[in-house]
Amino acid sequence: MITPDFVRMMARYNAWQNQSLVSAASGLDDAARRQDRGAFFGSIADTFNHLYWGDSIWMWRFGRGEKPAGRIADSPHVFTEWADFVAARATLDAIILEWSRDVSADWLAGSLSWYSGAAKRDITRETGFLVTHFFNHQTHHRGQIHAMLTAAGAKPDDTDLFLLPDRA
Numbered sequence: 001m002i003t004p005d006f007v008r009m010m011a012r013y014n015a016w017q018n019q020s021l022v023s024a025a026s027g028l029d030d031a032a033r034r035q036d037r038g039a040f041f042g043s044i045a046d047t048f049n050h051l052y053w054g055d056s057i058w059m060w061r062f063g064r065g066e067k068p069a070g071r072i073a074d075s076p077h078v079f080t081e082w083a084d085f086v087a088a089r090a091t092l093d094a095i096i097l098e099w100s101r102d103v104s105a106d107w108l109a110g111s112l113s114w115y116s117g118a119a120k121r122d123i124t125r126e127t128g129f130l131v132t133h134f135f136n137h138q139t140h141h142r143g144q145i146h147a148m149l150t151a152a153g154a155k156p157d158d159t160d161l162f163l164l165p166d167r168a
Helices: 004-026 029-035 043-063 072-077 081-100 105-109 127-151
Strands: 113-116 121-126
Touching: 004 043, 004 081, 004 105, 004 127, 029 043, 043 072, 043 081, 043 127, 105 127, 113 127, 121 127
Parallel strands: none
Antiparallel strands: 113 121
């Protein structure tokens, strides 16, 4: 399905895009970041928080980090202070990059089982499929954030994957 090199590339893309969006959002005041803009999670800040929570729970399921507190319904409220979010997001992106370096083809070909609070049942899926979902979920919510930032007058960078900077 996917390869370890794909995982590493997508982890780099995740960090690059988050850095761009956080930088653009940092140019707004807190009221603009918290303004309900009609997205699924409402505001720029709440969508960022949900994405952080989602990334955290997948990293925990993938064996990195601690399980985040709360449930999906609580995810928009992980951070109340922007500076705390910014620092935690950078740390989590570093964890994702580190994790990606350890991903193997054998691990991707395996399966993962967990109890899903969202589905209210035990689930088992192919690990490569779940990693694909992990990256797809990030892209989905970053697209929402990008649209909200643009509407707020901020200027995030390009999102095209082919523009991902080469490794430094």
